[in-house]
Amino acid sequence: MAQYFEIKKANPGCLLFFRMGDFFELFFDDAVAAAQALDIALTKRGRHDGADIPMCGVPVHTAETYLARLIRAGFKVAICEQIEDPAEAKKRGAKGPMRRAVVRVVTAGTLTEDGLLDARRHNYLAGLAEAGGEIGLAWLDLSTGAFALAPSSEPALPGDLARIAPGEILLPERLLTRPALFEMLAEWKSALTLLPNARFDSGAARRRLEGFYAVAALDGFGSFSRAEIAAAGALVDYVGQTQQGQTQQRKSPHLEPPRRVVPGSVMQIDAATRRNLELMTAASGERRGSLLATLDRTSTAAGARLLADRLAAPLTEPAAIDVRLDAVGFFLDSPGLRAGVRERLRHCPDIERALTRLSLGRGGPRDLAALRQSLAETAVLHDMFGESGLVPLPQMLADARRGLGEHGMLVDRLGRALAEELPLFARDGGFIAPGYSDELDEWRRLRDDSRRMIAGLQARYAEMTGIVALKIRHNNVIGYYVEISANHAGKLGPEFIHRQTMAGAQRYTTAEVAALETKIASAAERALALELRLYDNLVGEVMARRAEIAKTAAALASLDVASALAERAAEGGWVRPIVEAGTAFEISAGRHPIVEAALAASGSNGFVANDCVLDQDEARLWLVTGPNMAGKSTFLRQNALLALLAQMGSFVPARAARIGIVDRLFSRVGAADDLARGRSTFMVEMVETAAILNQAGPSSFVILDEIGRGTATFDGLSIAWATLEHLHAVNRSRTLFATHYHELTALAAKLPALACHTMRVKEWKGEVVFLHEVGPGSADRSYGIHVAKLAGLPKSVTARAEEVLEVLEKGEQGGALARLADDLPLFSAARRAHNPTPAANQSAAEELLREIRPDELTPREALDLIYRLKTLVAE
Numbered sequence: 100m101a102q103y104f105e106i107k108k109a110n111p112g113c114l115l116f117f118r119m120g121d122f123f124e125l126f127f128d129d130a131v132a133a134a135q136a137l138d139i140a141l142t143k144r145g146r147h148d149g150a151d152i153p154m155c156g157v158p159v160h161t162a163e164t165y166l167a168r169l170i171r172a173g174f175k176v177a178i179c180e181q182i183e184d185p186a187e188a189k190k191r192g193a194k195g196p197m198r199r200a201v202v203r204v205v206t207a208g209t210l211t212e213d214g215l216l217d218a219r220r221h222n223y224l225a226g227l228a229e230a231g232g233e234i235g236l237a238w239l240d241l242s243t244g245a246f247a248l249a250p251s252s253e254p255a256l257p258g259d260l261a262r263i264a265p266g267e268i269l270l271p272e273r274l275l276t277r278p279a280l281f282e283m284l285a286e287w288k289s290a291l292t293l294l295p296n297a298r299f300d301s302g303a304a305r306r307r308l309e310g311f312y313a314v315a316a317l318d319g320f321g322s323f324s325r326a327e328i329a330a331a332g333a334l335v336d337y338v339g340q341t342q343q344g345q346t347q348q349r350k351s352p353h354l355e356p357p358r359r360v361v362p363g364s365v366m367q368i369d370a371a372t373r374r375n376l377e378l379m380t381a382a383s384g385e386r387r388g389s390l391l392a393t394l395d396r397t398s399t400a401a402g403a404r405l406l407a408d409r410l411a412a413p414l415t416e417p418a419a420i421d422v423r424l425d426a427v428g429f430f431l432d433s434p435g436l437r438a439g440v441r442e443r444l445r446h447c448p449d450i451e452r453a454l455t456r457l458s459l460g461r462g463g464p465r466d467l468a469a470l471r472q473s474l475a476e477t478a479v480l481h482d483m484f485g486e487s488g489l490v491p492l493p494q495m496l497a498d499a500r501r502g503l504g505e506h507g508m509l510v511d512r513l514g515r516a517l518a519e520e521l522p523l524f525a526r527d528g529g530f531i532a533p534g535y536s537d538e539l540d541e542w543r544r545l546r547d548d549s550r551r552m553i554a555g556l557q558a559r560y561a562e563m564t565g566i567v568a569l570k571i572r573h574n575n576v577i578g579y580y581v582e583i584s585a586n587h588a589g590k591l592g593p594e595f596i597h598r599q600t601m602a603g604a605q606r607y608t609t610a611e612v613a614a615l616e617t618k619i620a621s622a623a624e625r626a627l628a629l630e631l632r633l634y635d636n637l638v639g640e641v642m643a644r645r646a647e648i649a650k651t652a653a654a655l656a657s658l659d660v661a662s663a664l665a666e667r668a669a670e671g672g673w674v675r676p677i678v679e680a681g682t683a684f685e686i687s688a689g690r691h692p693i694v695e696a697a698l699a700a701s702g703s704n705g706f707v708a709n710d711c712v713l714d715q716d717e718a719r720l721w722l723v724t725g726p727n728m729a730g731k732s733t734f735l736r737q738n739a740l741l742a743l744l745a746q747m748g749s750f751v752p753a754r755a756a757r758i759g760i761v762d763r764l765f766s767r768v769g770a771a772d773d774l775a776r777g778r779s780t781f782m783v784e785m786v787e788t789a790a791i792l793n794q795a796g797p798s799s800f801v802i803l804d805e806i807g808r809g810t811a812t813f814d815g816l817s818i819a820w821a822t823l824e825h826l827h828a829v830n831r832s833r834t835l836f837a838t839h840y841h842e843l844t845a846l847a848a849k850l851p852a853l854a855c856h857t858m859r860v861k862e863w864k865g866e867v868v869f870l871h872e873v874g875p876g877s878a879d880r881s882y883g884i885h886v887a888k889l890a891g892l893p894k895s896v897t898a899r900a901e902e903v904l905e906v907l908e909k910g911e912q913g914g915a916l917a918r919l920a921d922d923l924p925l926f927s928a929a930r931r932a933h934n935p936t937p938a939a940n941q942s943a944a945e946e947l948l949r950e951i952r953p954d955e956l957t958p959r960e961a962l963d964l965i966y967r968l969k970t971l972v973a974e
């Protein structure tokens with residue numbers, strides 16, 4: 100127990116998985132918490148301080164599934180292993196417990212196992228630090244080795260974190276004492292790991308990074324601020340601490356040299372806008388229905404991760420965007436090559452993550468096989484580009500082709516070494532192919548010969564004893580044994596030594612069986628030891644080439660993304676956007692990719708494409724009016740999405756698009772109550788509007804869908820009015836502003852860069868038809884009552900609403916409204932009941948029927964209803 104307490108104390112804040120034989124066991128509060136989270140039995144074991152010790156356990160071989168659930172539930176888990184085997188313990192002669200140590204702390208941000216990770220998304224560990232009055236941000240994905248740094252600031256931080264979407268964030272305790280940060284980080288509460296301030300010392304961090312990369316100075320990687328270095332150093336330190344077992348074995352994780360994300364090099368998109376535009380997940384929280392899901396045609400997990408990263412961080416440099424677009428264009432123009440490349444990529448397993456597992460000593464034979472397979476494909480891919488003939492490759496593809504590298508020798512070596520069927524762990528043995536090592540083949544032959552000899556023995560014993568059913572069997576507890584049924588007991592000679600009596604059977608051993616068994620065991624043991632040595636050599640060879648292999652992995656991902664975006668463009672008839680400096684925004688026949696896909700999936704005949712041409716001087720700001728359900732939100736979002744797609748380097752769903760770089764994208768669209776933070780819908784709306792008015796500039800793109808709706812009409816209209824003026828005069832951003840306040844269209848006369856547009860509708864036989872077309876002008880009505888009818892509001896309500904509307908529209912609100920209130924709907928209903936027409940009667944009964952909820956009626960109420968219905972019809 101002393102050992103347990105010591106280890107537990109050294110790992111505060113973690114559940115301790117304490118290795119006991121084939122189980123990881125948890126004790127005390129850990130046991131209570133884990134049993135509840137995992138829904139497993141809580142038992143007890145021994146006593147401490149006069150009380151039972153609560154205990155629960157999970158089998159070692161299925162521990163990963165339990166770990167996954169605990170991590171998802173927000174726990175950290177320290178894995179404490181036995182670090183000597185029983186034989187060693189005996190040799191040591193020590194009485195005490197077996198040596199144990201924590202070999203790893205599993206946290207949400209430091210996962211490497213496929214079973215614990217989403218293959219198609221990066222899992223970032225982020226670090227936040229402050230030095231010299233600046234905030235620095237660093238993030239890495241331990242499972243792939245990606246590592247980046249960037250400066251941040253209090254206002255920029257929410258957007259930066261939303262972009263990276265880390266699984267875990269390290270920060271110094273000190274930072275949480277700042278009220279603004281405390282408030283902002285509340286959203287990330289479950290991902291926060293608070294560490295002592297000393298762990299974020301920038302001097303120590305610099306030394307740690309220099310040591311890790313074995314360089315004399317970090318300048319070769321870029322010039323970083325002290326805050327960025329402090330954050331990065333804390334990350335590397337944390338990785339070392341959580342991967343203790345590996346550092347003890349002098350294995351260091353594979354981390355690429357840190358890459359600096361220059362401020363302003365990516366489009367800034369705040370968290371609300373990401374959610375509103377459903378970039379990574381749909382409003383439901385699922386991936387399905389998101390822009391990412393609509394866009395993603397990648398063939399490999401690494402490609403999917405890169406695509407998600409690009410979508411999260413569109414670029415702001417036209418030249419860099421063109422490099423990406425060139426690659427997509429090339430693949431679009433060469434369908435044959437594209438199909439070929441995509442087919443080959445489908446045969447490429449995830450080598451980024453395999454490489455990390457191997458580098459942490461956590462890999463297995465299947466990771467080597469993944470490398471062999473993917474690296475073998477690189478040669479084929481490399482040659483495919485050679486065949487494309489005269490057209491020079493665009494820069495990105497030429498780089499990728501070069502990056503594929505040359506791995507012939509390693510592929511050949513792995514190909515010869517690995518068997519067809521591979522176990523998950525090296526320790527299970529049997530993964531080295533026959534013919535690779537003479538010595539191994541010899542041990543295996545000895546082992547198999549002995550096994551054959553045992554089979555021979557069975558026949559000989561059966562004949563010798565006359566017991567035809569005599570069998571020689573094997574189990575893990577007593578090894579090989581001779582078994583006969585109970586009724587033959589006593590028929591065997593003295594050379595058969597009794598071992599066990601089972602129900603209906605007797606088990607024996609003989610000197611011959613024992614001797615062969617020893618031979619088999621020692622041959623198997625030597626074979627396994629040799630296999631493990633060979634495995635280590637193979638891993639060593641892979642590690643020696645790990646920088647090249649990482650490059651290959653990056654090249655494969657880049658080919659995958661370019662070909663997948665081309666595939667998507669071909670599928671949807673997307674075009675190459677022109678992305679340039681300046682503030683142009685000219686979309687011809689643009690479409691909303693998600694709505695279009697959803698309509699197509701539901702068999703509808705098509706999305707109506709719309710133009711959007713913003714002009715700095717004449718029409719920088721479009722005021723879009725139109726009825727509910729006419730397509731305003733769709734139109735607003737589609738234009739934001741087009742800018743985003745273009746700048747991430749994708750083709751876009753439009754006939755043509757010219758877009759001046761958008762530095763920041765803002766949205767304010769349909770809000771929901773943020774109850775968790777105690778904010779009403781209207782408050783959320785105002786917070787989002789404030790962010791826009793305070794931050795948007797002439798290069799920004801803003802979409803505002805309804806503002807001021809969550810308060811009284813005049814209140815709301817006034818806020819919308821003033822907001823519009825501010826956007827026009829101060830922010831000067833390209834803006835689409837949808838509203839129901841038709842009064843705002845009056846501003847067009849006063850604001851030169853404001854243009855009014857409306858969603859066109861057709862009234863036909865008393866019905867309203869939404870054309871989903873945007874045209875110049877403004878709507879005169881909202882058709883809200885029409886939508887209410889569609890939604891199934893009771894007829895009495897919509898009829899009454901029409902009456903009220905008529906009065907309101909006449910404008911003489913005061914007196915008419917008062918009369919309206921006097922004329923209570925109850926009276927008119929009663930009046931109608933006195934002068935009934937047959938048709939009205941019919942509908943009264945029908946209406947009553949429609950409102951009945953059969954499941955909520957008592958038998959007595961049901962009977963009453965029948966009488967009421969009968970009277971209605973009789974009248």
Ligand code: ADP
Pocket residue numbers: 694705706707708725726727728729730731732733734871872
């Ligand atoms: P609003 O914001 O005006 O209330 P929405 O943008 O939410 O309307 O659109 C309502 C529905 O109309 C969408 O869910 C979609 O099915 C359909 N719709 C919108 N725009 C189009 C379009 N351009 N072409 C076809 N259908 C559309």
